[in-house]
Amino acid sequence: MSMVLRRVWELVSRSNSDGRASEEVSQSSSSSSSRSDMGELEKLPGDIVIQIIRAVGPKEAAKLSCVCNTLRCLLLDNRLWIHFLQTYQAHPSWDSLFFAETTLTYGYPLPLPRPFHAYTPQLSFKHIYGQRARVPGSVIIDGGSGYCKFGWSKYGCPSGRSATFLEFGNIESPMYTRLRHFFATIYNRMQVKPNTQPVIVSVPICHYDDTESAKASRRQLKEAIYSALFDMNVPAVCAVNQATLALFAAKRTSGIAVNIGFQVTSVVPIFNGKVMRSVGVEVVGLGALKLTGFLREKMQLNNLNFQSLYTVRTLKEKLCYVALDYEAELSKDTQASFEAVGEGRFTLSKERFQTGEILFQPHLAGVQAMGLHQAIALCMEHCHSAELAGDSDWYKTVVLSGGSACLPGLAERLEKELKALLPPYISNGTRVIPPPYGADTPWFGAKIIGNLSTFPGPWCVTKKQFRQKPRLNLIW
DSSP: HHHHHHHHHHHHHHHHHHHHHHHOOOOTGGGSOOOOOOOOGGGSOOOOOOOOHHHHHHHHHHHHTTTOOOHHHTTTTTHHHHHHHHHOOOSOOHHHHHHHHHOOOOOOOOOOOOOOGGGGGGGOOHHHHHHHHHHOEEEEEEEEEEEEEETTSSSSSSOOEEEOOOOOOBBSSOHHHHHHHHHHHHHHHHHTTTTSSSSSEEEOSOOSSOOOHHHHHHHHHOOOOOOOHHHHOOOEEEEEHHHHHHHHHTTTTSEEEEEOSSSSSSEEEEEEEEOTTTTEEEEOOOHHHHHHHHHHHHHHTTOOOSSSSHHHHHHHHHOOOSSSSHHHTTTOOEEEEEEEETEEEEESSSSHHHHHTTTTTTGGGGGOOOHHHHHHHHHHHHHHOOOSSSSGGGGGGGEESSSGGSSSSSHHHHHHHHHSSHHHHHTTEEEEOOOOGGGGHHHHHHHHHHHHHHOTTOEEHHHHHHHSSSSSOOOO
């Protein structure tokens, strides 16, 4: 194959040389009459030529645009540059790349949605490829309520994890000192100087209400994050809430983001990238910690001995699931085993689905709260009543995030319960999407932003902009 490509390249180069020689001999000829054929390549179908250009790679393909007019036209073919984007760009998927470049390019606030066909003629993927190749790598810090995930936007996944700046899901004051120490720890672990790359910070949803005190608390946290980073000489900062990033990871800008966090579960309506606190954010007092604790109690009742809560969490992740029909599942043989490193083999039975069931029946764990399906249904009813301009079904996409949201069967059970709870005019068309990238879903949402062809410009704030009065209305 390499010999064939080499031969093709020689033919093309010779064609280019002949073209230049012809121009030297007859300088008076017009551009329309200059040599524009492709030599031996002229005999091949256009699609075959495109395949050959794909094989030589993007750098050589760019050089080919100087060879002749015919090749120059072929090299504008979006299919070619889509192939190079798929092959050479570090990105989760082509679908995510297309979503990002058509929806998120202009930054926040997001432009109003347009019909799908309206984008296609305006996109030059050759230009997008070139721009994305020059985008600087950014540092991504996903500060979850349980633990933080950090890494480079150019990498395939987070490179590390650490304790978060949140303590049991709560934001406490004063924040600046804790944030400064937290960010310094992350940069030390990544072995990078803060002044070299922009940073994207994923911030958990907190202070859920739309009251003035909640707005003031969010503003205080926002300013503390930006102040801590700019005082460390970070060149540009982009801070976005976790719920919005989870939607981006699922290639959505509107919907309901459900995050099963460390201590609580939040149900967040988002319209065109904006958290609709005026519609209502629902909070359920159940999180990953409660699920793990419930499984621990069940194991202790069955005389299953373990050395640490980490072992219980591992068993939850490896063996537990959510039953589609809880009562029917009780009569089945659901026994399964897992070998925990250093602790031997554990066998669980009904505990496997009873753990996840407390999301729907919190009273099983002694918690007085509404079930997750009830909280989502209530949020959907509020969204329907709000009658926001635009897509009337925007709230019918539910995106799950968080480690415990990865329990098999959770999305299917939620869809079933929502259809039973809600009237057909609300429930019809409802879709529940499992975490697109598992426990790291918000991190991947940030990665989509960090690899945009226009990043960091429209998404980031510089120190000078932040210090200006009045303060910018920063994303989240």
